[in-house]
Amino acid sequence: QVQLVESGGGVVQAGGSLRLSCAASGRTFSTYHMGWFRQAPGKEREFVAAINWSGSNTYYADSVKDRFTISGHNAKNTVYLQMNSLKPEDTAVYYCAADRSITVVRTGIPRYWGQGTQVTVSS
Numbered sequence: 001q002v003q004l005v006e007s008g009g010g011v012v013q014a015g016g017s018l019r020l021s022c023a024a025s026g027r028t029f030s031t032y033h034m035g036w037f038r039q040a041p042g043k044e045r046e047f048v049a050a051i052n053w054s055g056s057n058t059y060y061a062d063s064v065k066d067r068f069t070i071s072g073h074n075a076k077n078t079v080y081l082q083m084n085s086l087k088p089e090d091t092a093v094y095y096c097a098a099d100r101s102i103t104v105v106r107t108g109i110p111r112y113w114g115q116g117t118q119v120t121v122s123s
Contacts, residue, residue: 009117022096
């Protein structure tokens with residue numbers, strides 16, 4: 001069992017930055033790959049970024065590449081999403097997720113999810 005708790009959301013002006021944190025707990029957390037997803041009002045949930053359990057590989061959606069950075073893990077209990085140059089279209093609820101398969105994190109529906117944190121970017 002893996003428990004995930006996100007924090008760090010808030011309201012920021014366009015062009016600003018935020019850092020989200022995902023605190024994880026669970027006996028076998030070190031073997032799980034992690035990811036961030038987001039869901040805007042009226043839209044489907046979408047993949048944002050992923051990191052493998054060792055922290056050696058990261059993956060990004062094209063829409064956030066070069067603006068967002070996922071970091072942490074390496075069997076530690078916190079994963080971060082540094083978001084720079086934020087745009088109004090980044091407004092969404094951001095979710096942390098975990099799965100034993102990095103492919104599932106990148107392209108599927110991970111097994112474990114946090115409760116989400118709201119990010120609002122004003123123009």
